[in-house]
Amino acid sequence: MEKIILINLVIAIIFCICYSYQFLYVIVSLMKKDKPHQETKAHRFAVLIAARNEETVINHLIDSINTQTYDQGEVTVFVVADNCTDQTAACARKMGAIVYERFDQTKIGKGHAMEFLLNQMEKDYAPFDGYFVFDAxxxxxxxxxxxxxxxxSDGYDIITSYRNSKNYGDNWISSGYAIWFLWESEFLNRGRMLLGTSCAVSGTGFFFSRRIIEKYGGWKFFLLTEDIQFTVDNVLSGEKIGYCRQAMLYDEQPVKFQQSFRQRMRWAKGFFQVFHRYGLDLFKGSLQRNTSCYDMLMVIMPAIILTLFTLIFNGSMILFGDYTTYQDDLIMMMMGRMILNMYLMLVFIATVTTATQWKNIHTTSFKKLAYIFTFPFFMFTYIPITIVAFFKKVEWQPIEHSRAKTLAEIKEG
Incomplete structure (x- = not known):
């Protein structure tokens, strides 16, 4: 019995050693102010949108690009209508975008669509200073x-932005996504930025310069989580990814559990893929005291792995160990405490996020408070998702988007 207690203690210590550094990000984000910008320079930008059957929502994205305060003459919108069977291409052209249509059922996924779009642009247009990437x-x-x-203009060749939600108040699933993305933006990426380490790109709403695309000779990231692959590859090559807190993007989150399960299973499988390809190099970088390598290693080796090991270990002891009823109860109590501590930690994350980002969350006050307490349950669902992703073959599948909202409608809540 003493060995079981010792193993659980060791796991708890490992967890604290691995992830306690992130609370430094929180403290810094709460205490420090953003650094002032240097002299701003004018640049010529391309906007890249990979869209698959997005006729319902793409108009609002392009409209929000067409009404930017930045000089419109310096911004060109490009859309790749990827294996579309609807009117996505026609809608985008009507809004003034330059559209390329792609039909390829063998190379499926956002990474391949991005590669196709950049290759076509390279043939038809002069190089741009930088490229924005958005989902439709x-x-x-x-x-x-x-x-x-x-x-x-401050010198960052890769930048990620503040990721907000279009449909925070729909239900506990959409709010679960939204809280995590707000936490990631305001406390993880902003903390990294303030401490001078590299930030992480998260799915959509990011930027890379002409130099970056020339370095790779195009877009070369095709894993299930191409954003994390892009991040890790650049961190390993010495790039420092920046974060722009004032650049806010609104993203639609799934509301159906089946859809959410499928999407997050792809993410989990993608993390496994990235860890398999880059884990050893990140570990070597960590040994050389590269804090960005260590940070990214912790990102792609999520805490859920330690949690799963703890649950499986203690569950096995109860089922197969030769212990008394009292000892079984003691093991159950340790598991209960672990789950309670996880719940309280996630409530803490949701509370800090909600309190500090209150004005940026567009829903009722009641929902803002209520979803603090449902957030842990959303995060707990990663446990079965990760287990299934480990054993199952996962392929990229499109996520249906139906929340067609203007910026004004989003802010109305």
């Missing part, structure tokens, strides 16, 4: 490009 369901704040250009 996004909507931008009117100052988004203006603010991102300031950070680009």
């Amino acid at each position: 369901d996004n909507v931008l704040d009117q100052n988004y490009i203006l603010e991102m250009n300031k950070t680009f």
Whole structure:
């Protein structure tokens, strides 16, 4: 019995050693102010949108780009209508975007669509200074490009932005996503930025310069989580990814559990893929005291692995161990305490996020408070998702988007 207690203690210590550094990000984000920008320079930008059957929402994204405060003459919108069977291409062209249509059922996924789009642009257009990447369901704040250009002018060749939600108040699933993305933006990426380490790109709403695309000779990231692969590859090559807090993007989150399960299973499988390809290099970088390598290693080796090991270990002891009823109860109590501590930690994350980002969350006060307490349950669902992803073959599948909202409608809540 003493060995079981010792193993659980060791796991708890490992967990604290691995992830306690992130609370430094929280403290820094709460205490420090953002650094002032350097002199801003004008740049010529391309906006890249990979869309698959997005006729319902793509108009609002392009409209939010067309109404940016940044000089419209310096912004060109490109859309790849990827294996579309609806009117996505026609809708985008009507809104003034340059559209390429792609039909390829063998190379499926956002990474391949991005590669195709950049290759076509390279043939038809002069190089741009930088490239923005958005999903078709996004909507931008009117100052988004203006603010991102300031950070680009500061010398960052890769930048991620503040990721908000179009449909925070729909249910516990959409709010679960939204809280995590707000936490990731305001406390993880902002903390990294303030401490001078590298930030992490998260799915959509990011930027890379011409130099980055020339370094790779195009877009070369095709894993299930191409954003994390892009991040890790650049961190390993010495790039420092910046964060622009003032550039706000609104993203649609799933509301159906089946859809959410499928999407997050792809993410979990993608993390496994990235860890398999880059884990050893990140570990070597960590040994060389590269804090960005260590940080990214912790990102792609999520805490859920330690949690799963603890649950499986203690569950096995109860089922197969030769213990008394009292000892079984003691093991159950340890598991209960672990789950309670996880719940309280996640409530803490949701509370801090909700309190500090209150004005940016567009839903009723009641829902803002209620979803603090449902957030842990959303995060707990990663446990079965990760187990299934480990054993199952996972392929990229499109996520349906239906929340067609303007910026004004989003802010109305």
